[in-house]
Amino acid sequence: MSQTPDKPRVLVGVTGGIGAYKSCELVRLLQRRGFSVKVVMTEAATRFVSALTFRTLTGEPVATSLWADEAESRVHHVSLAEEADVMTIVPCTANVIAKLAHGRADDMLTTTALATEAPLVIAPAMNTHMWRKDVTQRNVAALRARGVVFVEPGTGELACGDVGEGRLADVALIADAIEAEARRSRDLAGVRVLVTAGGTEEPIDPVRFIGNRSSGKTGFAIAEEAARRGARVSLVTGPTHLGDPYGCEVVRVRTALEMRAAVLARFDAADVLIMTAAVADFRPAAFAAEKIKKHEAPDAVPLERNPDILAELGERQSGVLLIGFAAETTDVVGNAREKLRAKRLDMVVANDVSDPALGFGTEANRVHIITPDAEEALPVLDKRVIARELLDRVASRLTPQKER
Numbered sequence: 001m002s003q004t005p006d007k008p009r010v011l012v013g014v015t016g017g018i019g020a021y022k023s024c025e026l027v028r029l030l031q032r033r034g035f036s037v038k039v040v041m042t043e044a045a046t047r048f049v050s051a052l053t054f055r056t057l058t059g060e061p062v063a064t065s066l067w068a069d070e071a072e073s074r075v076h077h078v079s080l081a082e083e084a085d086v087m088t089i090v091p092c093t094a095n096v097i098a099k100l101a102h103g104r105a106d107d108m109l110t111t112t113a114l115a116t117e118a119p120l121v122i123a124p125a126m127n128t129h130m131w132r133k134d135v136t137q138r139n140v141a142a143l144r145a146r147g148v149v150f151v152e153p154g155t156g157e158l159a160c161g162d163v164g165e166g167r168l169a170d171v172a173l174i175a176d177a178i179e180a181e182a183r184r185s186r187d188l189a190g191v192r193v194l195v196t197a198g199g200t201e202e203p204i205d206p207v208r209f210i211g212n213r214s215s216g217k218t219g220f221a222i223a224e225e226a227a228r229r230g231a232r233v234s235l236v237t238g239p240t241h242l243g244d245p246y247g248c249e250v251v252r253v254r255t256a257l258e259m260r261a262a263v264l265a266r267f268d269a270a271d272v273l274i275m276t277a278a279v280a281d282f283r284p285a286a287f288a289a290e291k292i293k294k295h296e297a298p299d300a301v302p303l304e305r306n307p308d309i310l311a312e313l314g315e316r317q318s319g320v321l322l323i324g325f326a327a328e329t330t331d332v333v334g335n336a337r338e339k340l341r342a343k344r345l346d347m348v349v350a351n352d353v354s355d356p357a358l359g360f361g362t363e364a365n366r367v368h369i370i371t372p373d374a375e376e377a378l379p380v381l382d383k384r385v386i387a388r389e390l391l392d393r394v395a396s397r398l399t400p401q402k403e404r
């Protein structure tokens with residue numbers, strides 16, 4: 001890979017199943033499609049196909065052990081993880097799926113898979129009963145929720161003699177999925193994305209504030225995914241328990257006014273603004289410099305309006321792609337469409353927060369994506385997958401602009 005840095009780089013992981021022989025074909029096919037390929041194998045995989053086969057096909061050393069590369073100056077699993085544009089595991093056994101679902105990293109392949117930020121494409125192959133087991137399906141669902149792409153096994157005659165689901169998918173289909181991920185992993189290169197996240201806190205006195213239930217998860221997931229796809233990302237966030245996402249400028253603010261200042265300072269340098277933040281609509285009209293004593297409790301806390309950051313930027317008609325979020329409890333699509341119009345947005349992501357299992361603080365959500373001329377209802381998805389879906393749409397809106 002070092003010799004051909006311009007080619008997209010795929011790291012092919014091979015695990016111990018009879019389908020391992022087909023990954024030789026996959027390596028060839030990927031090379032024909034213009035990828036540079038390296039291979040990492042589990043110990044079990046080497047029982048089916050020798051490392052020498054892949055060494056010969058790729059002209060590169062094949063990683064099979066965490067302990068075998070004393071000559072390498074860098075930690076090998078980390079360098080493999082970092083240089084890959086896409087990682088794929090073909091075939092992937094039930095055992096390796098289970099390990100990945102639980103974050104285990106006890107050999108070269110699983111350690112690299114855990115260390116990489118590259119998209120992961122998994123093509124499982126196993127006996128029908130193993131594939132159908134609840135536990136396997138739960139592990140697959142857990143990985144999917146984290147954004148792993150599965151190329152589903154096909155139905156047919158299996159090596160064990162059974163006929164059923166579990167056969168490794170067609171190699172050309174696997175290569176297609178890898179190509180799609182490689183494209184996606186670069187589709188925001190150079191795009192400047194400004195994201196807001198979390199809720200704001202509006203202080204009443206030094207210890208009390210008016211806040212809301214936003215966790216910041218969606219905005220953080222969008223920022224991280226955009227950075228992974230090559231965007232230059234600034235994330236302006238209200239208070240949250242989440243750590244800084246990888247590869248982003250992170251600006252931590254508290255109040256709506258602070259968020260407005262931080263967003264305005266970065267807006268002119270942005271191509272896209274994605275406002276996931278739950279900005280408080282009101283703030284206490286007065287701030288008590290000292291903590292209000294129990295016996296001095298006011299009868300009311302007078303409020304004043306906060307500026308609407310997104311509406312203000314919509315007014316400018318700046319050409320920056322403006323995306324708002326709308327949390328609704330009734331007529332989700334109708335209200336969101338009205339917001340799109342009133343704030344002059346390019347897109348609104350609307351979610352129904354009346355279902356306590358979805359939305360605030362949860363991992364998953366069900367959203368509608370609304371543009372002036374279309375609307376789409378997405379199924380219940382993990383917030384990281386929603387981030388990917390949203391950025392797919394952002395990327396396709398930006399491409400024609402960049403080509404102009």
Ligand code: C5P
Nearest residue numbers: 275276277279306307308309310324325
């Ligand atoms: O009107 P509503 O508050 O429901 O609109 C939500 C959208 O507007 C979100 O994208 C939110 O980040 C943005 N917003 C804002 N400034 C406010 C209130 C909401 O930018 N003061």
